[in-house]
Amino acid sequence: MNMEFAVETDGKIYEISELVTSVSYTDKLNDGCSKLEFSYIDDDLKIHNGSVVRFRYDNENVFYGYVFKHGQNKAKEISVTAYDQLRYCKAKDTIVVKNDTVDSLVKKMCNYFNLKAGILTNTGYKLPVSVQDDKTWLDIIYTAISDTLMNTGRWYCLRDEFGNIAVRDLQELQLDLILGDESLAYDYEYEKSIDDEFYNQIKIVSDNEKTGKRDVYITKDSSSIQKYGLLQYFEVLDKNYNPSQAKAKADALLRLYNREVETLELECLGDVRVRAGSSFYGRIEDIQLNKRLIVKSVAHEFIPVHTMKLEVMI
Known part of the structure; x- marks a missing residue:
């Protein structure tokens, strides 16, 4: 086992791999920051919230992040939870999306929170104009990734790569x-x-400013409905969708959700x-x-x- 475990606290860097008694690393796809939990035994080294943690294993970079929680028990075992930079992006804000792609939004986010950016793959797809109010930066970017997937078929992820925020094509x-x-x-x-995330009828409504009425778009798979019963997905679109875009979205949603x-x-x-x-x-x-x-x-x-x-x- 080749483990390198460094903690930077009070301006000094400590190598603590010999002291560590447990280490776990958790990462989820487009669902918040990655997390490192570890414990060590030491009388002298006091970790603070905000301390920097670097973890490498078998000569590979695994985690670079910041301490958000620490505690200890009577046996003087200190337990620590650290998160990567994306933890700071859980902040809510009002964000105007205009002429933006996923990568340009991420660049704005990094600038706002003074985070280090790494590989930001150009996703190419211009997102619909919108004002995102009282939402977290992460949720706004995950929605943008989902919109990009629906409209281009290409799937991207937002993640921290050893201290660098990245947008990567899953390919x-x-x-x-x-x-x-x-x-x-x-x-x-x-x-x-077929209990979650399964739909064989898609119903989308959109406000039509010209007529003052709501346009309704329904697409369905009759054989699937006969087999499983009617399971409907419903969504109200904002005013920026035209009829062809609304129909295309309904068709894309049916392709995505009409499977076990x-x-x-x-x-x-x-x-x-x-x-x-x-x-x-x-x-x-x-x-x-x-x-x-x-x-x-x-x-x-x-x-x-x-x-x-x-x-x-x-």
Whole structure:
């Protein structure tokens, strides 16, 4: 095990890998900041909120972030929770989206919070003009990522890469890695559902300023309705959508949601390259699985051995 664990506090840097008794790292796809939780035993080193934490494992960068919580027990074991830079972007604000793409919004966010930006992939898609009021910066950007996916078919993620905020195309994050039968995985849980995020009829309404009435757009899959019953998605669009855009959105939503939701959780030996948004090849014969899978969330545990729990999208 090759672990490097540095903490910067009171202007000094301490290497504490010999003192650390537990380390876990959690990362979720477009769902807030990544989190590092660790504990160590030491009488002298006092960590403060705001201290910088750097963690590397097997010569790979894993986490760079800031302490937000710390405490200790009677045995003088100090427990610490640190988050990456995206934690600061949970702040609410009023933001005008105009001539913006996902990457230009992220650039504005980094400038506003004085955060370090890294690879900001040009997403190309101009977002609809809107005033986002009383929403967090993260939620606004996640909505922009979702809009971009709906309109271009390209999927992006926002993440902190060892102290650099990045926008990455998920296509760029494909790993040369196989997990499953006889390949690192030692347990799994699989489920197929129409309970959440499944719709076979899409109903979209839009205010028509010319007529003063509401235009209604419905698209559906009759065979799916016959098979599963009617499960409807409903949304009211803002005034910036024209009829062709509204119809296109309804069609895109039906393609996205009119399928059974499959979830798979894997328990595996660890690989530090696996983050939310990265993908690998999954092979499990019992559920006829043999395809590339995107990581929705991952939790790495590093002590005593490196293991990880993954939730993936099928």
